[in-house]
Amino acid sequence: MVRFQSLRAAASAGVFVVASGALASPYATTWSNYNPGSSPNSTYGDPNAALGSPTRYTGVHFGYEGAVNPFFSPFDPQDLVAISPGGSLTLAFDHDVFNRPEKPYGIDFNVFGNWFYALNGNVADFKFGAVGGSIExxxxxxxxxxxxxxxxxxxxxxxxxxxxxxxxxxAGNIPTDFTKAVDPSFNPIGKTLAEIIAGYNGSGGGTGVDFASTGLDFIRFVRISNPDTNSANLYIDGIAAIPTPVTASLFIIASLIAPRRRRV
Ligand SMILES: [Ca+2]
Ligand SMILES: [Ca+2]
Structure with missing residues (x-):
């Protein structure tokens, strides 16, 4: 009973409890309100493509396949859903995703699309396909x-x-971690593939989102929209929640479980 109460206390404190976390997916598990926008792209018209893990290997459908990397982004129909200007899509996690200061760089979840770096020789020259797109x-x-x-x-x-x-x-043997944020100060431009992989430090990339500015303590839904002012389609591969670091969670749980010392 003590253990149960401690877990309840930990849960009410916003700690991502391991017991329930075993059933949780770090990725979007459901979608709703898909509006493909003013110029729908039927090849990329299935919002289910934004559920589950972002893509690690692509191009099978088009016969030009390879492992996804910052110079070779996902492009198979099952990888991406298109949101044309004026359109939007709502994605949902199956658990509450908390805004926690212990998360590296304050980042709470990552968004993955199909933008990539154009090569100049063997280094990244500029970002290609960065359409923008708003996040709520x-x-x-x-x-x-x-x-x-x-x-x-x-x-x-x-x-x-x-x-x-x-x-x-x-395909490699060591998958990256889509639930890990890249250091926002890292600049891939001018760097080789090996240097970018080193700079990502085990992360799978993506756009890190910190929702601290909203004042919300947790969220479950993410709405992505392509502004009417855009001329290009936005393509979404998936989203990934970033967990609160285990050491911080354990510290909070331990402090809740530990009996208070009496003052002498
Ligand atoms: Ca945050
Ligand atoms: Ca996908």
Whole structure:
């Protein structure tokens, strides 16, 4: 009973309890309110493509396949859903995602699309396909709060740590972590694939979103919209919640469980 009460206390304190976390997915598990916008792209018209893990290997459908890396982004129909100008899509996690200061860089979840870095020789020259796109978050799917981060502000996707070529790379053996944020101060421009992989430090890239500015303590829903002012389609691969670091969670649980010392 003590253990149960401690877990309840931990849960009410916002700690991501391991017992329930075993059933939780870090990725979106459901979608709603898909509006493809003013120029729908039927090839990328299935919102289910934004559920589950972002893509690690792509191009099978088009016969030009390879491991996803910052120079070779997802492009198969089952990888991405298109949101054309004026359109939007709501994605939902199956658990509350908390705003916690212990999360690295304050980032609470990552958004993945299909932007990539154009090559100049063997280094990244500029970001290609960064359409922008607005992001709103919600606890209940009814009341929405905008964040300042745009969908493609962040980092192109990397599927594996052990990729050694940009085009048609074989799948690696060491998958990246889509639930880990890249250091926002890292700049991939001018860097080689190996340097970018090192800079990502095990992360799978993506755009890190910190919703602290909304004042919400947790969210469950993410709405992504393509502004009417855009001329290009926005493509979404998936979203990934960033967990509160285990050491911080354990510390909070331990402090809740530990009996208080009496003052002498
Ligand atoms: Ca945060
Ligand atoms: Ca996807």
């Amino acid at each position: 978050v919600s606890k209940d799917g009814i009341n929405w709060f905008a964040v300042n981060t745009r969908v493609s502000d962040g980092f192109a996707t990397l599927g594996y740590v052990d990729i050694f070529q940009t085009e048609q790379a074989p």
